[in-house]
Amino acid sequence: MIAPSILSCDFSNMKQNFDVLNEGPADYVHVDIMDGNYVPNISFGPDIVKDLRKLSTIPFDVHLMIEHPEQYINVFFDAGADILTVHPQTTAHLSRTLQAIKAKGIKAGIAINPAESLDVLNYTIQDLDLILIMSVNPGFGGQSFITTALDKIKAVRKLIDEKNPSCLLEVDGGIKLNNAQAVYDAGADIIVAGSAIFGATDPLDALKQFRELRP
Ligand code: DX5
Numbered sequence: 001m002i003a004p005s006i007l008s009c010d011f012s013n014m015k016q017n018f019d020v021l022n023e024g025p026a027d028y029v030h031v032d033i034m035d036g037n038y039v040p041n042i043s044f045g046p047d048i049v050k051d052l053r054k055l056s057t058i059p060f061d062v063h064l065m066i067e068h069p070e071q072y073i074n075v076f077f078d079a080g081a082d083i084l085t086v087h088p089q090t091t092a093h094l095s096r097t098l099q100a101i102k103a104k105g106i107k108a109g110i111a112i113n114p115a116e117s118l119d120v121l122n123y124t125i126q127d128l129d130l131i132l133i134m135s136v137n138p139g140f141g142g143q144s145f146i147t148t149a150l151d152k153i154k155a156v157r158k159l160i161d162e163k164n165p166s167c168l169l170e171v172d173g174g175i176k177l178n179n180a181q182a183v184y185d186a187g188a189d190i191i192v193a194g195s196a197i198f199g200a201t202d203p204l205d206a207l208k209q210f211r212e213l214r215p
């Protein structure tokens with residue numbers, strides 16, 4: 001499955017960008033929320049997400065790169081998020097935060113940065129609907145894929161198959177048409193692509209080419 005990240009969009013033109021997502025079609029819309037605190041960049045907030053939600057029925061996969069995400073579960077739920085993914089170290093009581101997301105009836109995920117170990121999964125995997133493996137350091141679109149992510153994806157695939165087969169494995173950062181197949185082959189269910197789609201001369205054609213790849 002493919003989840004284009006709208007971070008690389010021209011924001012003066014969102015109707016046209018969503019026409020691409022709807023026509024592709026994309027499986028998810030990946031929405032990157034950055035607070036300028038946990039990550040060194042600021043993107044946009046829940047009011048914008050709420051307005052964008054009107055442009056598509058495709059599920060919104062919301063990646064929270066913010067401190068204290070537990071304080072924003074309600075607003076992003078109200079804005080139309082279908083998945084909320086948090087970074088474990090941004091919330092004091094991770095298990096409580098995951099339960100609070102699931103109590104809204106939406107999917108809960110955690111994101112793991114390139115230099116972070118998988119230990120956090122030991123006591124959370126049963127509660128997770130999604131694991132997001134970061135293949136760049138969070139904060140910006142258009143960075144290069146960190147290849148050590150591939151072994152990590154394989155390890156997480158194994159863990160999911162053993163412990164919670166319904167959990168989705170998503171990979172985010174630096175994915176292009178020339179490395180996406182390797183990411184699927186390592187075990188990803190969902191790949192995120194931002195600049196490879198919205199930075200392309202023909203975004204719809206790029207999205208369609210991603211769709212031709214198979215996990
Ligand atoms: C990075 C974001 C990514 C980013 C992906 O912090 O989480 O979702 O938008 O962009 P590309 O595909 O350009 O690396």
Ligand code: ZN
Pocket residue numbers: 005030031032063172192
């Ligand atoms: Zn992301």
